[in-house]
Amino acid sequence: MCGDEGAGVIVTEYDPHAIEQRWLVAWEDLDLRRPGAPKRYVLDMFPYPSGDLHMGHGEAFSIGDAVARYTMLRGYDVMHPIGWDAFGLPAENAAIKRGTDPATWTYTNIETQAESFRRFGVSFDWSRRLQTCDPEYYRWTQWLFLRFFEKGLAYRKASPVNWCPNDQTVLANEQVVQGLCERCGAAVTKRNLTQWYFKITDYAQRLLDDMEPLVGNWPDRVLTMQRNWIGRSEGAYVQFVIEGRDEPVTVFTTRPDTLYGATFFVVAADAPLADELVTDGQRSAFEAYRERVKGLSEIERQSTERTKTGVFLGVHAINPANGEKLPVWAADYVLADYGTGAIMAVPAHDQRDLDFARTFDLPVRVVVDTGLEDPLTTGIATTGDGRLVNSGPLDGLAKADAIRAMIEQLESSGGGSGTVIFRLRDWLLSRQRYWGAPIPIVHCTSCGEVPVPDDQLPVLLPPPDQVDLKPKGESPLGTAHSWVEVPCPSCGATARRDTDTMDTFVDSSWYFLRYCSPHYTDGPFDPAEVREWMPAAQYTGGVEHAILHLLYARFFTKVLQDLGLVDFGEPFSRLLNQGQVVNQGKAMSKSLGNGVDLGAELARHGVDAVRVTMLFASPPEEDIDWADVSPSGAGKWLKRVWQLAGDVAGRPGGSSDLEVDRAVARLVAETERHMEGHRFNVAVARCMELTNVLRKGFDAGCDVRAGTEALAVMLSAFAPYTAEEAWHRLGHQDFVAKQAWPQVDPALLVRESVTCVVQVAGKVKARLEVSPEIAEEQLRAQALDDPSVRRALAGRGVGKVIVRVPKLVNIVPA
C-alpha cells in the first residue's frame, strides 16, 4: 500500500531523487481509474519515437498530465492513454544508416521513451498502450482504408505531385512547407505519378461548418489556419468558346462582374489543356517554355517577386459577354490544380493579370470605376467596390449587384453558373517507402484494383531482409518479389500487390479511437466503448499539427460517422496547443549548440522541479525560454512544501485562525478557477501563495493541517512525487493522487470586511475597511469624510459620486 514497503527508503531531508525512487516503486500497481464515476477522455498527442524524450515532450506532458490529474482529482473516471506514432521515414533512414531494421530501431526507442515517461511520473493508463506499427494496429488501418475504398473515398489517379528528391517519395500538400520538404528541407519538385488519394475535398464544406461549435474551445489561430487551408471561394464558372474547338473551356472567377474587362485568357502551362490548345505554329515555343517551368523549384515558381512569364498559344477564346476575341496564353502563374487550371484575365482589377499584361503589352480595360487612378498608369489593379462601366447591361451597378446580375445572366444563357470552390486538395496518401502500413490492394490485369478481403488482413510487411530499403523512387516493397506476387482475390490469376505504404498521418487519424478498446479484435474499435469516451474532452499537443493531423483526424471522424461507425462528427471537444521550449530566444538545435537535455535537467533538479518550472513559466500556449526560468526556484518551493508537511505532522493541534482559513479557501478556489481555464502558471502561483500563508500561520501557532492537506492534493496535479511524499509525511497511508480536490466552504469566501477604494477623479486617495453589507449612503458618507479625500478635494465642491458597494467610491469634484 504505502511507499516505504516498496522501496524501503526513509527520506529524512528533501531529496527529490530519493522521493522519486520511493514512489516510482509504490505506484507500480496504482490504478487511478474511478469506476462508476462520470467518464472523461484526456488525450495527449502521441509521440514519435525518434529517440529519448526531449524538452518539448517535457512541456507537453507536464501540461497534459496536469490536466489529467486535475480531472481525476475532480472525481472523474479519466482515460489518459499513451501510445506511439511508430511508422515513418526516420526509422527507415536510421535503419539504412545503421544497417539495422526499422522495427528494431523503433521498438528500442519506444522502450526508452516508455521508461522516461514512467520516471516523469505521468499518469498514463499503460494497459491501453498501442503502437501504430504493430500488426494488430495496422490491420485496422488497412481495414479502414478498404471502407474508404468501398465508398469511393480512396482512389488512384495520375497527376503532378509533390516530390522530395532527397527522401525519394511523394508528399502531401500539407507536407510541403514554403516549397521545401517538411521532413528534410529539400526543395520539392513536381512529378507526374499515379498515386492514392483520400477524397477529403468531398468534406470541405463540412470541415468548415463543423468548426462552429469549436470556436472558443479550440485556439482561434488553429481554426483560422484550417479555414484558410480549406480556402472556400465563392464565384462562378464561365464557359469560353475556343476558336476552332468544339468543346468550350470553363474558368472559375470570383469576379464575374468584371467579365467585360477580360482582355486575354490564360491556361496553366503544366495543365494538359495547354498542350491540347496550342497551335502547330506555337508548339515549339510552348514546349520550350513548359520545359523551363518544369525545371523551376516550387520556391522559385511561387515567388511573387518574379516578373511574369508566359507564351502565346496561337488560339483565341470568345468572351461570352461581348463576343470579343481574347488571345490564349500559357503561363505558370496560373495553377493547374486550382479551379479549372484556366482563367479569364482582367488586368484592370487583378494584380497578377495586370503584371502579366504590362509585361506582354496586353490591353487593360477598366470596367469598375473605383474612383482610383487608371491601373495601366499606376501599375496597381483596383479591386475595391465601385460602379460598373464599359459593361453593357451591367453599367451603373455596384460590384455586389453586378456579380449577382452576371451570374443570373450566365445561368439563364447556359454560359455558366454560380459556384463555390475550395483550395483544399485531395489527400495524397501513398508513399514509396517501407516502414508504413501496406495498402491492402491487389492489382490484377483483368479485375483491376481488387481489395484484399477483410479476413486476410493484415497485409503484413515483408521481412526487412527480403527488401532493398535504399530509396530509388519506387517503393522498396516492390523488391520483395515473393511478397508482391499473389493470386488475385477475385479471379485467382497471378496479380501484384500494391507496393506503396500509407502516409503515417493515416495511422494517427484514428488512434484516439483505438485507445478506447486497444485490444478489440472484431473491428478497429468497440463501438460501445467509443460511445462511452468519445469525443475526447481534452486534446493537448503542439501547434505544428494545426492543419495536418487535426484536419485529417476531423476528416476521418466524419467519414466514420457517415459509415455509421461513430455517432459524432468532431473528435476533440477542447484543444490546447502548448508552446515550445527554446533556449536564449532560439529554437534548440545542434548547429546552434544551445540544446538542453531533458534527462540532464531531471537529474539536476528532479522531476517535480522541472515539471513545475514548465507549468509556472508562462501560460501554456507561450514558448518557454529555458534561459529565463528557474528550476532551482521551483525546487525551493517544493522543498518548502515538504518541510511544511513535516512540521505540521510533528506539531499536532494549534489555534484556529479565521483569517488563515479564509485565505486558504480563497486560494483553493482561485487555483481551481485557473486550472479550469488552463492558466497553470497562475494556479501554481496561487499554490505558492498558499504555502506562504500556511507557513506564516503555522509559525504563528495556528492549526494549518487542513490547509496543508489541501495544498498537497492540489500539488499532486503538478508535482506528483513531492505531493505524494508530503501526503505521506502528514500521516496518510493512501495515495494523494486518489484524493478529491479540496472542497471550499462558501461561507469562508464571504469576507467579514472588505477594502473599499475611494477615488477622487478616478485616482485612488484612500482605502476603507468596511462591512460587505454596508449601505450605499453610509459608504458614501464615510468616503466623503476621509481626511485624505478632503485634502484631495482641496476646497472644490463634490460633484457626481459613483458608489459601487462595497468595493469602490469615485468622487468627481464639481
Next chain:
RNA sequence: GCGAGAGUGGCGGAACGGCAGACGCGCCGGCCUUAGGAGCCGGUGUCCUCGGACGUGCGGGUUCGAAUCCCGCCUCUCGCACCA
C-alpha cells in the same frame, strides 16, 4: 501582400471595465554561519520639495473610471502566400 495574435518593472509574467505589477527569478540590505552558489527576514516601477506627481508601444475616442472597450498608427511573432 493577405490573415491571426501580442506589446505591462532588469526578466518570466499577474490583474470580472474599478487598488497596475500577484507569484517567481534577479538584484540590494540584514540575520545565521569557520564558510555560503545553503537557509531565514526585509526591500525592490520611475521621479520627488516626502505632501505627492507620473506610469501598461504611440496618438485619439467612449466612460465617473481604461493595461482591459472602440478608431488610427508603430513594432514584433506566427500562419498563408501567383488560390483567379
